[in-house]
Amino acid sequence: MLEIRSARKVFYKGQADEKIALDDLDLRLETGEFGVVIGSNGAGKSSMLNAISGALVLDAGRIVINGDDVTAMPVHKRAMRLARVFQDPMKGTAASMTVAENMLLAELRASRRTLRRGLNPARLAAYRERLSLLGLGLENRLDTRVELLSGGQRQSLSLIMAVGGSPDLLLLDEHTAALDPRTADIVMQATVRAVEALKLTTLMVTHNMQHAVDFGHRVVMLDAGRVRLQIAGDEKKAVTVPDLIGHFSVKTDRMFLAS
Amino acid sequence: MDFLQDTLASFVSLVPVTLAQSLILAFVVLGIMIPFRMLSFPDLTSEGAFPLGGCVCGVLMAAGMPPVPAILAALLAGFLAGCCTAFIHLRFRIHTLLAGILMMTMLYSVNLRIMGRSNLSVFGSPTVFDRVPFLQPGFPASKIVMAGAIGLLAFLLLLHFFRTEKGTAVRAVGANPEMAEAQGINVWLATIGGVGLAGAFSAASGALMVQSQGFADVNMGLGILINGLAALMIGEAIVGKQSVLRQLAAPFVGAVVYYQLVSFCLAAGMPPPDLKLATGLFVLAMLALPSLKRSRGPAPARETFRE
Numbered sequence: 271m272l273e274i275r276s277a278r279k280v281f282y283k284g285q286a287d288e289k290i291a292l293d294d295l296d297l298r299l300e301t302g303e304f305g306v307v308i309g310s311n312g313a314g315k316s317s318m319l320n321a322i323s324g325a326l327v328l329d330a331g332r333i334v335i336n337g338d339d340v341t342a343m344p345v346h347k348r349a350m351r352l353a354r355v356f357q358d359p360m361k362g363t364a365a366s367m368t369v370a371e372n373m374l375l376a377e378l379r380a381s382r383r384t385l386r387r388g389l390n391p392a393r394l395a396a397y398r399e400r401l402s403l404l405g406l407g408l409e410n411r412l413d414t415r416v417e418l419l420s421g422g423q424r425q426s427l428s429l430i431m432a433v434g435g436s437p438d439l440l441l442l443d444e445h446t447a448a449l450d451p452r453t454a455d456i457v458m459q460a461t462v463r464a465v466e467a468l469k470l471t472t473l474m475v476t477h478n479m480q481h482a483v484d485f486g487h488r489v490v491m492l493d494a495g496r497v498r499l500q501i502a503g504d505e506k507k508a509v510t511v512p513d514l515i516g517h518f519s520v521k522t523d524r525m526f527l528a529s
Numbered sequence: 530m531d532f533l534q535d536t537l538a539s540f541v542s543l544v545p546v547t548l549a550q551s552l553i554l555a556f557v558v559l560g561i562m563i564p565f566r567m568l569s570f571p572d573l574t575s576e577g578a579f580p581l582g583g584c585v586c587g588v589l590m591a592a593g594m595p596p597v598p599a600i601l602a603a604l605l606a607g608f609l610a611g612c613c614t615a616f617i618h619l620r621f622r623i624h625t626l627l628a629g630i631l632m633m634t635m636l637y638s639v640n641l642r643i644m645g646r647s648n649l650s651v652f653g654s655p656t657v658f659d660r661v662p663f664l665q666p667g668f669p670a671s672k673i674v675m676a677g678a679i680g681l682l683a684f685l686l687l688l689h690f691f692r693t694e695k696g697t698a699v700r701a702v703g704a705n706p707e708m709a710e711a712q713g714i715n716v717w718l719a720t721i722g723g724v725g726l727a728g729a730f731s732a733a734s735g736a737l738m739v740q741s742q743g744f745a746d747v748n749m750g751l752g753i754l755i756n757g758l759a760a761l762m763i764g765e766a767i768v769g770k771q772s773v774l775r776q777l778a779a780p781f782v783g784a785v786v787y788y789q790l791v792s793f794c795l796a797a798g799m800p801p802p803d804l805k806l807a808t809g810l811f812v813l814a815m816l817a818l819p820s821l822k823r824s825r826g827p828a829p830a831r832e833t834f835r836e
Contacts, residue, residue, distance in 0.1 A: 276562070276756065345710045346713050346714055349712060350713055353711075360706070362708055362711075364700075364705045364708055364709070365704060367701065367704050371701075374694070374697055375697060375708075376712060377713075382700050383693075383695045383697075384693065384694050385690070385695055386693060386694060388692060419798070
């Protein structure tokens with residue numbers, strides 16, 4: 271379960287270009303719930319995700335994950351509870367390290383690292399099996415450095431790394447936005463399969479209205495740092511792309527294209 | 530013909546001495562490689578940590594301390610110096626290179642304070658090189674055996690460490706700090722520990738050098754960084770850097786080959802004052818090679834360093 275309680279963040283406070291990124295934002299996501307966040311550029315989607323992950327320190331408000339207040343925890347401590355897939359495929363993986371080493375880093379996200387050998391045969395076999403689920407042939411490239419993979423392969427790897435170990439909370443930050451439509455589709459399908467199989471509490475930011483309609487239990491629309499609209503339950507099942515776009519105060523070209 | 534013969538003769542006669550020296554200096558190269566390659570943290574501390582190790586070791590030996598504890602004390606001093614550089618970078622968001630320059634400049638004064646004068650003779654004090662069995666102390670063979678044995682030990686320990694769970698995490702900090710943090714790795718701890726470790730190696734090299742040459746001098750670090758970098762580049766060109774094993778072997782191979790090359794140049798009559806220019810040009814060429822290649826072939830992945 272994720273709770274954001276009156277989160278507030280102001281950039282450039284007291285200056286001419288003061289910007290309120292999060293304006294007493296409240297949000298609650300039940301355990302196992304898949305929330306989709308939409309909103310125009312500058313609505314506070316990224317700020318919200320960064321506040322949850324710890325990359326952004328709040329001016330006021332609390333972040334609670336499964337009943338524990340994590341507001342004061344640095345990024346690396348929160349990593350025990352949450353995993354994140356970034357928009358940029360470069361960001362979520364260590365480029366100069368191998369596929370297997372990246373998998374190892376993710377596996378140890380929530381545990382203490384020891385002075386024992388990292389990549390042992392048992393682990394390599396487990397990684398091979400988990401990567402084969404993607405059907406991209408990554409299971410045969412465990413010793414390949416990640417920088418030699420394509421953007422789609424890297425993003426798929428990031429996803430497998432993030433969902434491994436069943437984090438309390440999964441954050442997806444426009445994780446298919448940088449991919450071509452076909453690859454984006456593959457990554458999105460893999461995401462939904464994993465989230466459903468593991469019943470992960472998930473928060474996904476997207477600009478793709480079709481994804482917001484097709485996936486998730488709840489749509490959250492942000493505007494000017496606040497939750498403007500939430501659609502859940504049966505209402506969510508009936509919602510259409512034009513419905514969602516109708517709620518935007520500022521319509522961008524991208525949304526017109528989507529409709 | 531005579532010239533060639535003379536050159537070869539004087540080069541060959543210098544091989545053992547140069548080998549002993551290069552095995553001692555391999556630790557500095559290691560101390561340059563670890564932050565540079567494992568942490569993407571171009572660190573200049575070694576230019577100050579090397580004489581720091583020498584000064585600490587020299588003073589303690591002059592005060593009658595046995596050689597091994599003197600080296601361990603130097604190691605600790607170098608570790609602290611490295612930690613300070615990393616801390617300055619992390620806490621005040623100062624560029625890694627500037628943090629290193631600040632540290633090595635300040636260390637010069639610290640080194641002078643530690644010794645109380647600019648150089649100190651410890652000739653005649655017992656050294657680790659006296660302890661090699663079957664060999665006469667003071668000759669290159671004993672230095673080669675002792676420095677080589679310590680180097681092998683350091684190599685094996687590091688090889689094990691960088692393949693453990695903790696060591697993999699440290700390498701991740703160098704590969705992608707943001708990702709490492711998101712994977713629950715404490716970037717501060719890994720950076721401070723890693724740069725500290727490198728400082729310890731640089732200082733150990735200085736301490737061994739003092740025991741080898743019989744005196745400590747505040748200026749003994751002058752140019753050590755560029756020499757070490759050149760050695761590292763040669764080592765990487767020979768053994769590569771694709772795996773942990775190769776990356777760790779590069780400093781040792783590079784140091785041995787580089788100092789033999791220098792010795793050869795000197796034997797061939799190259800004036801010693803030109804040495805730094807030649808070394809600098811060589812390092813420049815090695816660093817420029819990827820961008821020269823790029824203008825022809827496909828663009829290789831650009832190396833990124835922390836700022």
